[in-house]
Amino acid sequence: xxxxxxxxxxxxxxxxxxxxxxxxxxxxxxxxxxxxxxxxxxxxxxxxxxxxxxxxxxxxxxxxxxxxxxxxxxxxxxxxxxxxxxxxxxxxxxxxxxxxxxxxxxxxxxxxxxxxxxxxxxxxxxxxxxxxxxxxxxxxxxxxxxxxxxxxxxxxxxxxxxxxxxxxxxxxxxxxxxxxxxxxxxxxxxxxxxxxxxxxxxxxxxxxxxxxxxxxxxxxxxxxxxxxxxxxxxxxxxxxxxxxxxxxxxxxxxxxxxxxxxxxxxxxxxxxxxxxxxxxxxxxxxxxxxxxxxxxxxxxxxxxxxxxxxxxxxxxxxxxxxxxxxxxxxxxxxxxxxxxxxxxx
Numbered sequence: 001x002x003x004x005x006x007x008x009x010x011x012x013x014x015x016x017x018x019x020x021x022x023x024x025x026x027x028x029x030x031x032x033x034x035x036x037x038x039x040x041x042x043x044x045x046x047x048x049x050x051x052x053x054x055x056x057x058x059x060x061x062x063x064x065x066x067x068x069x070x071x072x073x074x075x076x077x078x079x080x081x082x083x084x085x086x087x088x089x090x091x092x093x094x095x096x097x098x099x100x101x102x103x104x105x106x107x108x109x110x111x112x113x114x115x116x117x118x119x120x121x122x123x124x125x126x127x128x129x130x131x132x133x134x135x136x137x138x139x140x141x142x143x144x145x146x147x148x149x150x151x152x153x154x155x156x157x158x159x160x161x162x163x164x165x166x167x168x169x170x171x172x173x174x175x176x177x178x179x180x181x182x183x184x185x186x187x188x189x190x191x192x193x194x195x196x197x198x199x200x201x202x203x204x205x206x207x208x209x210x211x212x213x214x215x216x217x218x219x220x221x222x223x224x225x226x227x228x229x230x231x232x233x234x235x236x237x238x239x240x241x242x243x244x245x246x247x248x249x250x251x252x253x254x255x256x257x258x259x260x261x262x263x264x265x266x267x268x269x270x271x272x273x274x275x276x277x278x279x280x281x282x283x284x285x286x287x288x289x290x291x292x293x294x295x296x297x298x299x300x301x302x303x304x305x306x307x308x309x310x311x312x313x314x315x316x317x318x319x320x321x322x323x324x325x326x327x328x329x330x331x332x333x334x335x336x337x338x339x340x341x342x343x344x345x
Contacts, residue, residue: 002139003146003293004132005169006035006161007272008260010253011152012183012190013175014274014308016076019150021285021304023103027294029135029144032103033076035161036151037061037095043127043164050122053130058116060092068093071233072188076152078102084109104142114141128164146293153193155257162264169291170264172257174338175274177331178316178324181246191236192226194245199223243323247330254334258341271341278313281305 009015016032023030042056067073068088073080079098086093086109094112101108118137122130135147151157161168174180184190200208203215208227216224222239225231261269270291277284285304286296316324 002136003169004135004165004167005146005148005171005292006154006158006165007148007150007171007173008154008158008161008257009152009173010155010175010180010184010250010257012180012187013152013173014277015150015152015173017307017309018173018272018277019103021307022148022150022292024303024307025289025294025297025300026143027145028292029139029142029147030103031100031135031138031147031149032078033099033151034149035154035157037064037098037100039095040160042095042131043160047124047126048130049124050130051120053122053127054116054119057096057119057134058094058112060088061095061098064098065092066229066231067188067192069230070236072192072236074187074189076189079108104138111141131164148292153190153253155253155260158257158260162260168268170261170269171272171288171291172261172269173272173274174254174257176313176316177247177250177254177335178319178327179312179314181243181250181327181331182316182319183312184246184249185241185243188233188236190246190249191239191241194241194249195223195226195236195239197249199226243319243327244330247327250331251334251337255337258337262341275313278308278310281308 007015007018019030019032022028023032038057039061041059042053044056048056064074064077065088068077068080077098079086079093079102082102084097085091086097096115097108097112101111105111115134115137119130119134122133139145139147155172158170162170196208199211199219200206202219202223203211205211205215211227216227222235225235261271270287272284272288281304282301285301289296316327319327
């Protein structure tokens with residue numbers, strides 16, 4: 001029986017490397033950044049036809065298109081490294097094509113066509129049923145028996161995924177707070193996330209869709225352009241954002257992930273710490289393989305260890321003492337939550 005597992009977490013925690021490691025296992029279908037790509041638009045409340053479901057998967061993701069058009073594409077955008085028939089400037093890049101399909105094949109355009117031909121005729125059903133059918137289709141196509149979806153910045157998706165897929169298993173992946181927050185501060189995606197969160201905070205709205213013209217007019221000149229189809233990439237790259245902002249974000253996300261995991265039955269949830277993965281890769285990956293329902297093949301474990309980058313560990317310790325102290329203070333709430341969870345409290 002095919003299994004389904006979601007790896008949720010902060011991102012910038014070694015999770016992209018984990019996707020590559022999982023993809024190298026002959027029984028695992030590794031869905032890299034699937035939720036980040038298709039988002040909530042692919043989970044409508046009402047039943048949808050196959051054609052409607054396919055539109056949700058194949059239309060471009062607006063927020064990622066804006067990043068590309070503005071000259072600040074994310075390093076996770078695999079399609080733009082080896083462009084095919086789609087481009088943000090002309091056709092737009094289908095959501096599945098940007099990060100999901102290039103992770104699975106060297107011919108993402110061909111696979112997109114293949115999937116579209118199969119999905120469009122599907123009957124009307126719930127979004128969850130469509131996703132399950134798509135996972136089955138991909139497993140059959142690649143000869144896999146376990147689906148593992150992994151997206152960065154994904155703890156917020158977890159409750160919805162739990163409701164849609166009650167049988168699914170969840171892995172909460174995290175990394176040392178200061179190291180992770182420092183990595184976020186240097187990543188264009190997390191810098192953009194921080195600025196969009198600032199916009200929502202200034203306007204007092206929960207969702208960017210709730211912004212009014214009056215809200216936008218009241219924003220500073222270095223924030224309002226971020227809401228347009230194109231903006232000056234320097235607004236994201238060069239704007240000063242205090243490190244503590246990312247420490248607070250890390251604390252919020254690991255708290256969210258830990259509290260979600262506590263609500264799961266023990267056999268449906270587990271944790272994976274990046275530092276544990278570096279310290280004991282064979283043991284941690286064997287445990288993860290058992291959790292997702294595949295064998296910890298010795299050859300796979302050998303190759304997986306070679307994919308781990310240990311050079312970024314302890315990166316925050318290179319900061320000036322005052323900066324590091326401030327960052328540790330911002331990370332302290334999340335650190336305490338993880339400590340209590342690891343202690344069984």
